[in-house]
Amino acid sequence: MPTTSDREDPTAEPGLGAVSSLGGLAAVVAENAVDDTEDLPDDDTVEVKKTNSYGRRRHSNHKYHKIHEKLDSSFHPNIRPLTISDLESCVVLENAAFTDPSHRCSREKFEYRLTVSPELCLGLFCTIVPDNANGVKLSTFPPSHPVETGRKDGARSVLLAHIVATRTDGMFVTDEAMDYPRDFRVSKHNTSGLGHNDTGSTVCIHSLAVHPELQGCGLGRLIMKSYLQQLKNSEIAESCALICQNHLIAFYERFGFEYLGTSGATIGSGGWHDMFLKVDNLPPYSMKPGRG
Ligand SMILES: CC(C)(COP(=O)(O)OP(=O)(O)OC[C@H]1O[C@@H](n2cnc3c(N)ncnc32)[C@H](O)[C@@H]1OP(=O)(O)O)[C@@H](O)C(=O)NCCC(=O)NCCS
Secondary structure (H helix, E strand, O other), X not given: OOOOOOOOOOOOOOOOOOOOOOOOOOOOOOOOOOOOOOOOOOOOOOOOOOHHHHHHHOOOOOOOHHHHHHHHHHOXXXXXXXXXXXXXXXXXXXXXXXXXXXXXXXXXXXXHHHHHOHHHOEEEEEEEOHHHOOOOOOOOOOOOEEOOXXXXXXXXXXXXXXXXXXXXOOOOOOHHHHOOOOOOOOOOOOOOOOOOOOOOOEEEEEEEEEOHHHOOOOHHHHHHHHHHHHHXXXXXXXXXXXXXXXXXXXXHHOOOOEEEEEOOOOOOOOOOEEEEEEHHHOOOOOOOOOOO
């Protein structure tokens, strides 16, 4: 999703520490997890599948077979909140995923959002050992972090998809909500009326992106379902809003978003549509009662 003023600011200073602790969107999908559920809304939520079953299904006709083919044995998805240390990976992923530069979130906006609302930002990572990557070279590999310091096989945790968001009031993603206060690095209080509103009850998704090498493999669906589930489970927001182009309205409707009509957002070349979802309308995560 695009943002206003999405031009890179040459004065941007990378590397500011996140001011918010990671809380709301605690990672629900554990390392090596895969999503085996059907479209939302449904009775169950994203299931956590361990390596054992994952390994057995790797060669079966599983929905992630395209990823298995592309990455061979290196597909080990891991969904976690993003932090400011993921800034470079997010910028690279965004630039790769959005062919229209005016639809991309800028580096400075990523820095702002990963600083003020990291708990609303989610990344889908994959452990990749370069020698086992089946020749696939993802542009998010170079900025990725090692899985463990000094690991001999060079395994890294590589960003494949992200969702980046802030909070807003109301039901719409406006130009103001997509903007950011220029003094965010030095000012503790945002009085500009732009960007993140800490007391807003609506999560405003600004960017959903899947690496182009792996689009159409189910990762967009997986990260969006995980994200919405975590919004529901953590009870940190009442609703979720985004804008999208015409061809993605049906995609978002499948997650439970309602079409609200043509958006007033003016970024890029326009043509945006408002989508809105009440978190209460999502199915809850449930556990069966214990036997004891
Ligand atoms: C849009 C995007 C996030 C979808 O992610 P993805 O991993 O490619 O999608 P998935 O493989 O999870 O597809 C899930 C379903 O949505 C459908 N779908 C995916 N992209 C679609 C598109 N552009 N238009 C319509 N349907 C789409 C798929 O057919 C699939 O349906 P199925 O379950 O019946 O097979 C991804 O293609 C992307 O990053 N695109 C570029 C950036 C972008 O446009 N982001 C959204 C901004 S609003």
